[in-house]
Amino acid sequence: MVRRRGTYRIKIRDKQLICLFCQHDEFLHREVYMDLNPLEEPVTEQLTLQTFSCTSCGDIRMFQEKNRFDHTLQQHVTIIEYTEVTKE
Numbered sequence: 719m720v721r722r723r724g725t726y727r728i729k730i731r732d733k734q735l736i737c738l739f740c741q742h743d744e745f746l747h748r749e750v751y752m753d754l755n756p757l758e759e760p761v762t763e764q765l766t767l768q769t770f771s772c773t774s775c776g777d778i779r780m781f782q783e784k785n786r787f788d789h790t791l792q793q794h795v796t797i798i799e800y801t802e803v804t805k806e
Contacts, residue, residue: 722747729799742774744803
């Protein structure tokens with residue numbers, strides 16, 4: 719498991735992530751790795767989930783990291799954007 723240090727505002731497919739319970743928009747981040755083992759067959763791949771925990775109420779949301787093709791840049795870019803929140 720990997721954890722980014724800090725608090726983030728998250729956009730997924732250009733839409734702001736908002737907590738469903740408290741409507742807060744700041745999250746802590748963790749990256750969770752899960753081995754896929756269908757029906758006791760050998761592990762063929764690993765699933766990576768981006769986990770966001772609301773800093774206000776603690777609700778957890780999980781998303782699979784995927785890429786989309788950006789026609790302006792002519793390359794694949796991630797669907798998840800992180801903006802670090804700085805406290806003054």
